[in-house]
Amino acid sequence: MSFEAQRRRVVESLIFMGYLRNPRVIKALLAVPREEFVPDHLRSYAYMDSPLPVGYGQTISAIHMVAIMTEELNPEPGDLVLEVGTGSGYQAAVLAEIVAKQDPSRRGHVYTIERIPELVEFAKRNLTKTGYSDYVTVIQGDGTLGYSEKAPFNKIIVTAAAPSVPQPLLDQLAEGGRLVIPVGDLYVQRLLIVDKINGKIHKRFGIECVFVPLIGEYGWRLEH
């Protein structure tokens, strides 16, 4: 079966299971070729709905997790988005598809931060070959500090497990903005959805999940 047919099949099953509802998110998942964001030797597994290793002990998230987090984030055309945890660049491409590519008249942008330099290069290569590099800026650094140069952000998504919500991310969230982040211990977390409304922070929990740790000044401080 072609990659395109496999992509359509997995998206249809996520719609059937109720994970995917938002037409913009569905269109984005149908558009972004996940096979271009996994290491070459794993291309044939690209549409298995599970995390896959991308090297350096890190993973590209399962497709249903990207679907759920993107639905929770509710990105809109024109949004300025910050992602913490670039990994392969796949989630960033899905976001760019919605905020910048689907409606060229409302050019949003995705800034994405990754702490491992080799993954920064991997993601940049993947985003360039798939045509997303104009809509996504990849930055190497500690994403728990956010990216004050381009703040405030309409949407912030963290794709690594945090012990709590990093304060700089709350500070860099725009009025009316939304932040989605897995919060918990090192083994299991729950998605936390944070809205900033009239300057006040409102929180609600989503599904349980398992992510690699967010390592940094406002994350886990692990010895290597």
Ligand code: SAM
């Ligand atoms: N969103 C990614 C994708 O689409 O492939 C998957 C992200 S992977 C589950 C989590 C990533 O977060 C890893 O690449 C890890 O190196 C990165 N990470 C962990 N702590 C970080 C930090 N403080 N700042 C930036 N990236 C971090």
